[in-house]
Amino acid sequence: MNDINSIGNARLIIREVSKVIVGKDETLIKVLLAIIAGGHILMEDIPGVGKTTMAISISKALGLEYGRVQFTPDVLPSDITGYSIFDKESGKMTYQKGAVLCNLFLADELNRATSRTQSALLQAMEEGMVTVDNNTYPVPQPFIVIATQNPTGAKGTQMLPDSQMDRFMLRLSMGYPAHNDEIEMIRRKQKGISTDTVQQVVNREELMRIRREAEQVYIKDDIIDYIVRLCEATRNDGRIVQGASPRASLALTALGKATAWIQGRDYVLPKDIRFVFFECIEHRLIWSQEMPDAESKKNTLVELFASVDAPSIK
Numbered sequence: 001m002n003d004i005n006s007i008g009n010a011r012l013i014i015r016e017v018s019k020v021i022v023g024k025d026e027t028l029i030k031v032l033l034a035i036i037a038g039g040h041i042l043m044e045d046i047p048g049v050g051k052t053t054m055a056i057s058i059s060k061a062l063g064l065e066y067g068r069v070q071f072t073p074d075v076l077p078s079d080i081t082g083y084s085i086f087d088k089e090s091g092k093m094t095y096q097k098g099a100v101l102c103n104l105f106l107a108d109e110l111n112r113a114t115s116r117t118q119s120a121l122l123q124a125m126e127e128g129m130v131t132v133d134n135n136t137y138p139v140p141q142p143f144i145v146i147a148t149q150n151p152t153g154a155k156g157t158q159m160l161p162d163s164q165m166d167r168f169m170l171r172l173s174m175g176y177p178a179h180n181d182e183i184e185m186i187r188r189k190q191k192g193i194s195t196d197t198v199q200q201v202v203n204r205e206e207l208m209r210i211r212r213e214a215e216q217v218y219i220k221d222d223i224i225d226y227i228v229r230l231c232e233a234t235r236n237d238g239r240i241v242q243g244a245s246p247r248a249s250l251a252l253t254a255l256g257k258a259t260a261w262i263q264g265r266d267y268v269l270p271k272d273i274r275f276v277f278f279e280c281i282e283h284r285l286i287w288s289q290e291m292p293d294a295e296s297k298k299n300t301l302v303e304l305f306a307s308v309d310a311p312s313i314k
Helices: 004-017 025-036 051-062 077-081 115-127 179-190 204-215 221-235 246-262 270-284 294-307
Strands: 041-044 066-070 082-087 092-097 104-108 129-132 135-138 144-149 170-172 240-242
Touching: 004 025, 004 051, 004 204, 025 041, 025 051, 025 144, 025 170, 025 204, 025 246, 025 270, 051 066, 051 104, 051 144, 077 082, 077 115, 077 129, 082 129, 092 135, 115 129, 115 144, 170 270, 204 246, 221 246, 221 270, 221 294, 246 270, 270 294
Parallel strands: 041 144, 041 170, 066 104, 104 144
Antiparallel strands: 082 092, 129 135
8 A cells, every 4th residue: 555655755856856957847757757666767858958957856855875977988887887906905806886886876978988888887777786807796776877868969979779778767858948947947046046955855765665665556457458559569560660678568567556656546547657658668669761750750659559449447
């Protein structure tokens, strides 16, 4: 059964982060859903819209140890995973932990790193550990990666491979603020409101408890069948070369449970799947050359979603 205090804390988390991120409540909710569901987030957006500020604010509200790397072509895999050095006193090799060994890791402009450095993040994201000199080291729990990449301009970048894109539970975009929201953002800045004003709402142990509660949310077989049929629809359309993977159906299930939980329900409804479907699925697809622009792809995905009948569960 959902803990009322936990649900209240989830709302308080959004309120705290909203002190510095104005007018983006739906995006913040979806970031929190991915965190509750145990996933990682890809923020694909233009520079300067608050991606780093959001990540710092969320880490403060959740009481998480925060780490950040500004990726450039000269960042090495060992900068991420850590390395071993010789200790003269002990006569042994000593492990020096890398930047990824934290609770919330911000991989800023990940697409500017080399493919080798990008791949150094894969094991930590998928297996919850890193390997250095044949020794494995677990990452702290909870562990969340928020990666950013600039969707425009390819100079000095290495776009993320399909295998890594599929490891992100959600791909989100904040976009430009609305006119009045940008005015309010400037006003708050003038008043000295910054990430330093964000208060901690929960700690790591409470976040892990919230995750366990969300995992226990009931999902009917009809909803599971609905999720699989949605993913199959992307695999059976000639305009899509590579459809949603089984990892995508698992992610949709976890996100559906988290969406139900945050609304105070202990069961999943079709509308919970609808709320997260597009951000969960779109970045995993490889489209045919007949789909020239992003708008056509989006419209096609909307069409595919509408073509799959949802179960009549109230």
